Amino acid sequence: MTSQYVKVEKEAFLIDCGEATQFQLLRNNISLHKISRIFISHLHGDHFYGLPGLLSTMQMNKRTDDLHIHAPRGLDEVLLANFKNSQTVLNYRVFIYETSPNFPEIIYENDTLYVETIPLKHRVPCTGFLIKEKPKMRRIEPDKLPAGIPFEMFKQLKAGEDIVFEGELLKNEEVTLPPKHSRSYAFCSDTAYFEDIIPQIEGCDLLYHESTFTEAHKERAKETYHSTAKQAATIAQKAAVDRLLIGHFSARYKSLDPVLEEAKEVFPNTYLATENVKFCIDC
Amino acid sequence: MTSQYVKVEKEAFLIDCGEATQFQLLRNNISLHKISRIFISHLHGDHFYGLPGLLSTMQMNKRTDDLHIHAPRGLDEVLLANFKNSQTVLNYRVFIYETSPNFPEIIYENDTLYVETIPLKHRVPCTGFLIKEKPKMRRIEPDKLPAGIPFEMFKQLKAGEDIVFEGELLKNEEVTLPPKHSRSYAFCSDTAYFEDIIPQIEGCDLLYHESTFTEAHKERAKETYHSTAKQAATIAQKAAVDRLLIGHFSARYKSLDPVLEEAKEVFPNTYLATENVKFCIDC
Numbered sequence: 001m002t003s004q005y006v007k008v009e010k011e012a013f014l015i016d017c018g019e020a021t022q023f024q025l026l027r028n029n030i031s032l033h034k035i036s037r038i039f040i041s042h043l044h045g046d047h048f049y050g051l052p053g054l055l056s057t058m059q060m061n062k063r064t065d066d067l068h069i070h071a072p073r074g075l076d077e078v079l080l081a082n083f084k085n086s087q088t089v090l091n092y093r094v095f096i097y098e099t100s101p102n103f104p105e106i107i108y109e110n111d112t113l114y115v116e117t118i119p120l121k122h123r124v125p126c127t128g129f130l131i132k133e134k135p136k137m138r139r140i141e142p143d144k145l146p147a148g149i150p151f152e153m154f155k156q157l158k159a160g161e162d163i164v165f166e167g168e169l170l171k172n173e174e175v176t177l178p179p180k181h182s183r184s185y186a187f188c189s190d191t192a193y194f195e196d197i198i199p200q201i202e203g204c205d206l207l208y209h210e211s212t213f214t215e216a217h218k219e220r221a222k223e224t225y226h227s228t229a230k231q232a233a234t235i236a237q238k239a240a241v242d243r244l245l246i247g248h249f250s251a252r253y254k255s256l257d258p259v260l261e262e263a264k265e266v267f268p269n270t271y272l273a274t275e276n277v278k279f280c281i282d283c
Numbered sequence: 284m285t286s287q288y289v290k291v292e293k294e295a296f297l298i299d300c301g302e303a304t305q306f307q308l309l310r311n312n313i314s315l316h317k318i319s320r321i322f323i324s325h326l327h328g329d330h331f332y333g334l335p336g337l338l339s340t341m342q343m344n345k346r347t348d349d350l351h352i353h354a355p356r357g358l359d360e361v362l363l364a365n366f367k368n369s370q371t372v373l374n375y376r377v378f379i380y381e382t383s384p385n386f387p388e389i390i391y392e393n394d395t396l397y398v399e400t401i402p403l404k405h406r407v408p409c410t411g412f413l414i415k416e417k418p419k420m421r422r423i424e425p426d427k428l429p430a431g432i433p434f435e436m437f438k439q440l441k442a443g444e445d446i447v448f449e450g451e452l453l454k455n456e457e458v459t460l461p462p463k464h465s466r467s468y469a470f471c472s473d474t475a476y477f478e479d480i481i482p483q484i485e486g487c488d489l490l491y492h493e494s495t496f497t498e499a500h501k502e503r504a505k506e507t508y509h510s511t512a513k514q515a516a517t518i519a520q521k522a523a524v525d526r527l528l529i530g531h532f533s534a535r536y537k538s539l540d541p542v543l544e545e546a547k548e549v550f551p552n553t554y555l556a557t558e559n560v561k562f563c564i565d566c
Contacts, residue, residue, distance in 0.1 A: 019336040020303035043368045045339045049332075053302040056328045074368030081364035085326045085357030087407050124370050 040071035042126035101125035211246035233266035247273035323354035325409035384408035516549035530556035
């Protein structure tokens with residue numbers, strides 16, 4: 001089952017919500033209240049069957065904050081059928097936004113980041129999600145500034161402009177440091193090998209790419225619109241990402257060592273996204 | 284979450300199917316193939332949100348046997364909404380039978396047992412289930428029989444009849460033992476305190492009765508149509524059952540000791556139905 005909890009600054013997202021996600025969140029001491037937004041890649045059960053239960057538990061926990069859910073068409077019908085028949089009336093508002101599997105689209109942004117869909121190639125409409133911090137401001141080095149600079153000029157400096165203060169030119173690069181790195185995370189699941197995604201995820205810090213099979217079951221991967229470990233690693237390599245996480249392994253692999261090894265042969269900086277593991281970017 | 288796996292002779296039933304039931308079955312090494320029939324008490328999420336996932340996994344496991352599900356009206360709508368939107372086409376047949384919350388009804392029987400609904404008192408249509416073995420045959424004591432008795436007469440003896448063999452009267456009770464005990468299990472969840480169920484569950488070997496609260500939260504139990512431990516025990520005592528299992532505890536009780544103690548004061552032969560425990564009748 002797939003589900004990932006993504007914490008970035010003050011925001012907490014959930015990507016996919018397979019059955020029993022609420023229990024895994026509980027096990028990891030993650031408060032359901034903190035989740036403001038849920039992104040569902042596609043409507044196969046292992047990616048969203050935990051949603052009705054999660055929403056019901058949020059209700060039991062007396063949630064009042066709005067909840068925003070992005071998903072392919074049809075999720076509303078499933079949730080309504082569930083809640084109608086269980087006579088559940090939520091005491092918080094749920095907004096459901098339909099994602100398109102056909103083109104990338106910024107589906108959410110705030111002051112510091114945006115979330116963009118990544119159209120994938122699967123048996124049903126399916127998108128990944130790129131979470132990317134916006135370019136950050138340059139960082140002022142206070143020691144290098146003359147005293148008395150007015151507040152407005154700080155904004156100009158942070159934006160990269162040179163300023164003139166008391167008749168003197170202050171060159172931006174002499175009093176500021178470059179911006180901190182804008183972090184990016186790309187979630188790509190479920191998908192066949194699909195090079196179209198490469199330009200969009202190019203250079204990202206962390207790529208999660210499904211890796212249901214190994215090359216030994218390459219034909220099966222093709223039939224079912226899934227990827228092999230080698231294919232996932234090839235995408236990572238071609239997109240020149242920093243790190244690769246692989247997951248969504250077929251139950252046939254009792255040991256995941258061969259899966260990981262296969263990926264590492266192509267892209268050494270690969271890790272297994274197994275249950276309850278945590279990955280950080282710049283922390 | 285509620286779910287119980289009931290094994291009786293060659294039959295395997297599931298009663299209720301809360302979220303993550305499939306994982307608990309897996310943990311207990313129970314083959315999903317063996318489950319022929321599922322009984323859903325009511326359509327609150329904690330009793331059936333595991334069903335779409337279970338059915339999908341049965342599909343993944345290449346089930347071909349028919350599956351029979353008994354549930355209140357509306358389950359078909361929920362399952363269809365799920366499967367339509369996940370584009371799941373099951374390769375086995377699912378028969379859904381609607382239970383009535385208004386009167387007891389035999390909803391299944393085979394040669395050796397029957398299953399009867401137990402109308403309960405809850406916020407939504409809800410029934411318990413009584414699983415009861417039919418009266419068994421008397422047991423012949425071969426040592427006490429003369430040689431050469433024809434096969435047909437065995438049947439008469441098992442049915443309790445006296446026979447005449449070679450001019451001699453064989454009194455049934457001299458050559459047979461009484462039938463083995465016909466076992467019975469009553470599942471009653473979710474329900475407010477409801478004495479109407481007593482005649483139906485009277486004398487059963489094992490009663491599962493919900494016990495969401497203790498008497499300290501009696502008012503809350505009343506409002507939500509749930510029972511206290513004392514109420515569950517009172518039903519057990521009035522119905523003169525052999526053993527009582529209590530379950531469906533509110534998450535507010537960090538320790539279940541007070542819940543169990545409260546029940547035992549009224550009905551000493553009470554046990555906690557916690558995760559992964561197993562109870563046997565006559566074994």
